[in-house]
Amino acid sequence: MNAPAEVHNGQAVKIRGLVKRYGQLRAVDELDLDVPRGGIFGLIGPNGAGKTTTMLAIVTLLDPDAGAISVLGHDPRTDIWEVRRRVGYMPDFFGVYDGLTCAEYLEFFAGAYQVTGAERRAQVDALLELVELDHKRDTDVSGLSRGMQQRLSLARSLVHDPELLVLDEPASGLDPRARVELREIMLELSRQGHTILVSSHILAELEEMCDRVGIIEAGSVLAQGTPDEIRVALRTTLTCTVRALGGEPALEQIEQIAIDHGATSIERVGTGVRFEVVGGEEAAATILAALVGAGVRVVDFREDRGGLERLFLSVTKGIVR
Amino acid sequence: MSAVTARLRAWATNPVLRRELLERWRGRRAFVVLTVYTVLLTGIYLLLYWLAREFVEDRLRFGGFAGFSVGPMIGRFLFENLLAFVLLLVLFIGPGYAAAQISGERERKTLSLLQITLVRPSAIVAGKLGASVAWMVLLVVAALPLGAVAFFLGGVSLADLARGLVMILVVAVSVAALGIGISSATRRTTASVIITYAAVLALVLGSLFAAVVESVAVRSWQNDTRPVSLYANPFYGLADAVRANTIFSGDELPSVLSPFAAALPDSFRAQVAFEEEVVVGDGPGIQPMEREIGAQDLAQPTREPVWLKSMAIYAALGLLGWVMAAHRVKPGQGPKRKDRRRDDEREQTSPPPPPPPPSAGEPPFVNP
Numbered sequence: 056m057n058a059p060a061e062v063h064n065g066q067a068v069k070i071r072g073l074v075k076r077y078g079q080l081r082a083v084d085e086l087d088l089d090v091p092r093g094g095i096f097g098l099i100g101p102n103g104a105g106k107t108t109t110m111l112a113i114v115t116l117l118d119p120d121a122g123a124i125s126v127l128g129h130d131p132r133t134d135i136w137e138v139r140r141r142v143g144y145m146p147d148f149f150g151v152y153d154g155l156t157c158a159e160y161l162e163f164f165a166g167a168y169q170v171t172g173a174e175r176r177a178q179v180d181a182l183l184e185l186v187e188l189d190h191k192r193d194t195d196v197s198g199l200s201r202g203m204q205q206r207l208s209l210a211r212s213l214v215h216d217p218e219l220l221v222l223d224e225p226a227s228g229l230d231p232r233a234r235v236e237l238r239e240i241m242l243e244l245s246r247q248g249h250t251i252l253v254s255s256h257i258l259a260e261l262e263e264m265c266d267r268v269g270i271i272e273a274g275s276v277l278a279q280g281t282p283d284e285i286r287v288a289l290r291t292t293l294t295c296t297v298r299a300l301g302g303e304p305a306l307e308q309i310e311q312i313a314i315d316h317g318a319t320s321i322e323r324v325g326t327g328v329r330f331e332v333v334g335g336e337e338a339a340a341t342i343l344a345a346l347v348g349a350g351v352r353v354v355d356f357r358e359d360r361g362g363l364e365r366l367f368l369s370v371t372k373g374i375v376r
Numbered sequence: 377m378s379a380v381t382a383r384l385r386a387w388a389t390n391p392v393l394r395r396e397l398l399e400r401w402r403g404r405r406a407f408v409v410l411t412v413y414t415v416l417l418t419g420i421y422l423l424l425y426w427l428a429r430e431f432v433e434d435r436l437r438f439g440g441f442a443g444f445s446v447g448p449m450i451g452r453f454l455f456e457n458l459l460a461f462v463l464l465l466v467l468f469i470g471p472g473y474a475a476a477q478i479s480g481e482r483e484r485k486t487l488s489l490l491q492i493t494l495v496r497p498s499a500i501v502a503g504k505l506g507a508s509v510a511w512m513v514l515l516v517v518a519a520l521p522l523g524a525v526a527f528f529l530g531g532v533s534l535a536d537l538a539r540g541l542v543m544i545l546v547v548a549v550s551v552a553a554l555g556i557g558i559s560s561a562t563r564r565t566t567a568s569v570i571i572t573y574a575a576v577l578a579l580v581l582g583s584l585f586a587a588v589v590e591s592v593a594v595r596s597w598q599n600d601t602r603p604v605s606l607y608a609n610p611f612y613g614l615a616d617a618v619r620a621n622t623i624f625s626g627d628e629l630p631s632v633l634s635p636f637a638a639a640l641p642d643s644f645r646a647q648v649a650f651e652e653e654v655v656v657g658d659g660p661g662i663q664p665m666e667r668e669i670g671a672q673d674l675a676q677p678t679r680e681p682v683w684l685k686s687m688a689i690y691a692a693l694g695l696l697g698w699v700m701a702a703h704r705v706k707p708g709q710g711p712k713r714k715d716r717r718r719d720d721e722r723e724q725t726s727p728p729p730p731p732p733p734p735s736a737g738e739p740p741f742v743n744p
Contacts, residue, residue, distance in 0.1 A: 115707065336585030
């Protein structure tokens with residue numbers, strides 16, 4: 056209720072001019088961030104960029120030195136309890152209570168969020184099912200695998216059914232299968248209406264699930280928006296690979312159409328053609344339409360999976376502090 | 377009344393307390409510790425009883441204890457030593473558990489998970505303290521059946537027992553609160569345990585040393601006052617609470633508390649009262665002792681309430697620990713270090729990526 060009016064605009068998170076100093080170092084330096092309600096927002100940045108510090112400030116665990124923060128319309132510094140009631144946080148570590156089973160672990164945190172009685176039991180059952188740990192409900196948490204612990208940690212952050220989920224490196228240390236499972240759960244949570252703010256080093260993974268991203272370096276957000284918005288604004292290139300039926304003539308036709316539409320770095324890759332275009336997905340879609348219009352029998356048209364990674368490298372400067 | 381009920385309900389439903397009790401009591405460890413404790417206590421009790429009987433029989437053989445009833449004498453000897461031993465165990469076991477409470481949460485990285493919930497800092501401390509105290513209360517309660525033996529022999533009043541238990545419980549709660557306070561201000565459990573035990577040692581032994589120094593400094597024997605630091609000694613307070621035997625004539629059974637009782641301000645009067653009542657005591661019957669010593673001593677208007685002053689000191693220490701812990705468990709109020717940034721933000725382990733080719737020749741934009 057005491058949210059700073061100048062920063063609250065129906066956003067899940069809105070930050071302006073956030074500063075956090077540790078001694079002489081400004082870990083977060085005039086950071087601005089807008090996380091809209093709904094969807095998954097990815098926070099990308101190298102180690103020491105200020106991602107965790109920003110997240111801690113959002114979830115009331117850190118008091119910034121300056122700046123304005125609005126979380127679901129509330130200031131985490133003054134509306135502490137309201138923010139905690141509506142935000143779930145999953146840190147990049149798993150805190151283990153020896154001797155508690157999975158169900159007891161969740162029941163404890165549900166109690167800590169004042170979820171009581173039958174509601175608590177129902178919530179715990181539902182969450183164990185969501186994270187596919189219902190068969191482990193009576194297993195000691197210290198005996199879970201890393202992937203299971205991460206899923207249980209995610210369930211813990213959901214015990215009070217928060218509107219906003221803040222997940223700090225949720226996939227760190229997980230094997231590929233566990234990552235896929237975790238990603239599926241996050242997508243399901245997004246479909247259920249939760250807003251998710253997630254940080255990760257695994258850019259390809261973020262690219263697959265995030266609607267929007269924020270690129271952070273040296274304590275500041277360098278760019279934010281959808282990956283395509285950032286590409287367009289930065290005028291960075293998008294790498295596409297096209298495969299088509301028709302053999303060599305078709306490939307030559309693809310190359311020509313790509314050249315006609317300003318594509319660069321055109322090269323043959325196996326049975327396809329790879330090229331770079333400026334203008335993001337809009338430009339790629341134009342080329343695809345031109346190919347189809349010219350009668351090229353396209354069987355595969357894909358953006359290079361390293362797109363977000365390339366974007367990240369384009370935006371950041373590799374500053375070491 | 378409803379406010380009290382609400383507070384009691386909040387205490388009973390404190391999730392931290394529930395979890396602590398669940399973790400502590402469910403495993404085999406609690407059973408083993410309690411079994412070892414009671415076996416040890418019983419063994420010591422039997423040993424004391426054997427010593428007392430040997431002493432008494434030896435004296436009787438040489439014509440000692442003329443006119444004395446030995447049952448109450450042995451009963452009081454056992455009772456005082458039992459409570460002293462329970463106090464010693466509380467001081468020995470309590471800090472070890474309490475000192476790991478907050479620092480342990482920090483070490484296993486669960487404190488921040490707790491800090492972002494709706495549990496208030498004071499409720500976190502209350503839960504931790506409740507769990508620590510519950511453990512110590514159990515140790516005290518487990519010793520009560522042995523105390524009943526002393527009642528059977530006589531020489532002990534219910535008031536003595538009540539005052540003694542209250543004193544021990546206050547010391548237990550206070551030491552636990554102090555341990556939790558220290559735990560909240562330290563990063564590592566090892567450091568917390570060491571500092572807490574050092575504090576307890578300072579209260580038990582340091583207070584005696586300080587009392588000697590203070591006594592010499594202010595020449596307290598000239599005006600029959602007692603050093604203030606002596607009041608911080610829990611055994612001194614307990615000796616007063618149970619009206620411990622002060623006799624060193626050689627015809628009696630001095631307990632562990634007797635030296636402390638001898639240092640009490642009104643030890644001479646108490647000694648006279650004890651002698652009078654022991655003489656009139658009759659065998660194992662405890663009723664005369666209970667009526668004539670317990671009630672009479674409580675009614676003494678001039679008696680300095682040493683045990684109450686001791687309890688006040690411990691209550692103040694406990695309050696200090698509570699306030700410190702409640703403050704320190706708030707986010708960002710933990711133990712300070714030079715660079716408090718998170719580890720992953722303090723170091724950049726990977727080399728920076730090579731700068732991208734100047735694709736468009738424009739600087740990165742901010743917030744499109």
